[in-house]
Amino acid sequence: MVETKFTDGTWTKKVDVRDFVINNISPYHGNADFLVGPSGKTKALWDICKKALREERQNNGVRSLDTDTISTVSAFGPGYIDRTNEVIVGLQTDELLKRSMKPFGGFKVVQKALSEHGAVPNEHLTEMFSNYVKTHNDGVFDAYNDEIRKYRSLGILTGLPDNYARGRIIGDYRRVALYGIDFLIQSKKDDLAQITGPMTDAVIRLREEVSEQIKALEQMIELGAKYELDLHRPANNAQEAVQWTYMAYLAAVKEQDGAAMSLGNVSTFLDIFIQKDLEEGRISENEAQELIDQFVMKLRVVRHLRMAAYDEIFAGDPTWVTEVIGGLFANGMTKVTKTSFRFLNTLYNLGPSPEPNLTVLWSDELPEAFKEFCAKVAIDTSSIQFENDTLMRESRGSDDYGIACCVSYQELGKSIQFFGARTNLAKTLLLALNEGRCELSGKKVVDGIAPVPEGVLDYDTVMANFKKASKEIARVYNDTMNIIHYMHDKYYYEKAQMALIDTNPHIDMAYGIAGLSIVADSLSAIKYAQVTPIRNEHGLTVDFEIQGEFPKYGNDDDRVDLLAKAAVADFNQELQQLGVYRNATPTLSVLTITSNVAYGKKTGATPDGRALGIPFAPGANPMHGRDANGAIASLNSVAKLDYETAQDGISNTFSIVPQSLGSDRVEQNENLVGILDGYFSKKAQHINVNVLNKETLMDAIEHPEEYPQLTIRVSGYAVNFVRLTREQQQEVITRSFHNSL
């Protein structure tokens, strides 16, 4: 039983943060007028950070490295930016922006990343990891078979978390603030006592995992002690609530360097503590904003050690500290609080930024003033994304969820997901036209695909082959995922995050596809125009001759949009047939991150007229320049994809020039609200909004020093534009910038 000054409920008897929030929230329906600028302390700190960030950019993306310490929850001593000005403390290492080794994902990756910056790991560690300690990466490659290795090397499966940590799991970091760690340890001990024999594999594994979680909680207490914080007990006030929550998150990013290390939904929760302190006169609005600004500042400087190759699939050094803002409870009460505004206000107080990945959960029932403020922030900063709260809440069943990585729903504290990168659906279509051979290497990938008759392609024949190829790709993809997650659990278990999640949670196996728009347009070309393959001397397709017109995905034309919809549903259906590790539920995303460029390189010419090597469109986007009927038509096409068949998320990145949203700022804000309401009413799931002129980006390429904080949404996340490679910058610029609706 928890002693509390808040309204009690089931949360005082057992771990149930949602119950605390719903019983104590102060929903806010007003406007942004109450917001304040940054405090003197915040400005002083941020100036130090900006200087450090500049040094990092100038030093090839890494400011400093630690080569001696394996980063664990409590490995490093305390680190400060400038202790006298910090109201929220804690760094991943003992120094701002210093990157550390987390070798259990794969030691070779750590060596490679260090060597790219002229460093080597401590000799003793090298000896240990070369001879005695096994990593996730070692385990995966012990189990991979020839077939999986071939799929990887040919680019049918890429970006897999087999040499880096899988991430995506969101600890319920609020629990540390609400309950204190002693209570959480006791709950886990109670759970452990309930996990009894017979001792099957699953039971043994779970007992070991819960024991590991308890150790991680004890390490978190140690971590707190280094900063003179007593995390045994719950937070007593607003400052402690923010600090405790951050310590829990910090523990996670000290131990793990998963691709996406999302935060969940702490803004609504923290508001309860802030509101109480404000009402009882303990803090002012300035101090409330200061807490959030400084918390967010800490989230902006989270860093992981990455090798250069990683940048191809995840460009711009993202960390995916995804925090959701807003949304509604199932009973219709809004989750928007003043702290929802305060989080968005950090984009003014500290300037635009890709991290944390602020994600507004949109519903047409959100308070109007909040909607308009969100639109304003999106137009001013191009730093936020929007997801359909109504759709996810109703489809997935919980109103207490975060977004893992870019677009993926995850119930907080009750559910996790296994990240699975993506397979190349466009290349799968080419297998169907090449007797199951890779169109570039000629290597046999899939057996049993009959040659397509010479001459003009017949739609039904192609579809039959495509289905066969898809089935095989799904099978191998599933095998690969099972191995990866088995080994990750075994060698790099997320004990700190899992300690903040219910024991034995529900699991989603998060598959993905790339190249959807190419598949849709290719099938449309084959169906509505005359497409004849041009083959080389080995009989492999090298180009396609297209005669006649065909409808293209992105123009609100059902003839092709329904082909895209069916392609997603069909591949999802294949995945649903297969047995999954730990009885996880298969889910599918249409999301590429920035791997759309890398996938393009590995994919030959396609029947839609796309040439060899040309980047795919990102996520579920229509192919660049083909969505020629205006922005709304493009959005309507994407909205036709059915979330029920792609529950891991459907990413759409949308860029529009400011003038086409309206002739002044008031109109632009209002019209963006209209666009979001319209798009989501059509059951679309996600949208990244960039409001920019192409010229700004071109100027930033030439004068990067003038645009240190220029932020752009790419595919479910945002990046500092100047941190992209030239090639990635060019790709962003070639995307459709809608200048008409």
Next chain:
Amino acid sequence: MGTHDGPGLRMVVFLQGCKLRCVYCHNPDTWDTHTGQEMTVDALFEKAIHLKPYFGKRGGVTVSGGEPLLQSEGLIPFFKKLKAAGIHTNVDTNGRVLNHFTEELLDTYTDLVMLDIKHMTETGYQEITGLPHKETTFRFAAHREASGKPMWLRYVLIPGLTDTPELLHRLGSYFETYKTIERLELLPYHTLGVHKWEALGKSYPLAGQREHTKQEIEQARSLLEPYFKEVKVH
């Protein structure tokens, strides 16, 4: 869809056919009354319903052109359906057509009229449109005023042709007493439509015409501001 043709986000229907030959027209491809794609009222209405979720609080459907009121009779059933579906309706017109169909359309089914004021003098009007009788526009405006329903005026600012202080004061003082005018929109002359003239093989009458500076536009705006509830530059 557009954000520059009436309030909010709007579906804009460009109707084919116009009798005026305005020298700065940016849609000269819509002059001819014998071309264009035929669409049924039902198809148009269905499209509007499809787009309705985007209209928000203030958006809706705008018919523009060409001169949409040449097809007033056909627009009545379309607007009638839109109103029944709760959709805001707007007509963007040069005000040269005023028959009993137009009156029914405007008085019963049109939430907003955007009326183009081409010029305040007869010679200027003829110079721009190629047609006489500027007063038809004023009769149209008076009719709308009498109906008591909202109207916006639109006025294209062309250096030397429509932007003299004298003309602007005439515009302001003529409409100063109108109660239904919610806004005057100033449309500074731009050359974006020139390529359409070229594509049609027509020579562009305003070839070489300069555009206004920002400062000149602001001067015109502030000169007109005292006369209207709102003056907005597009």
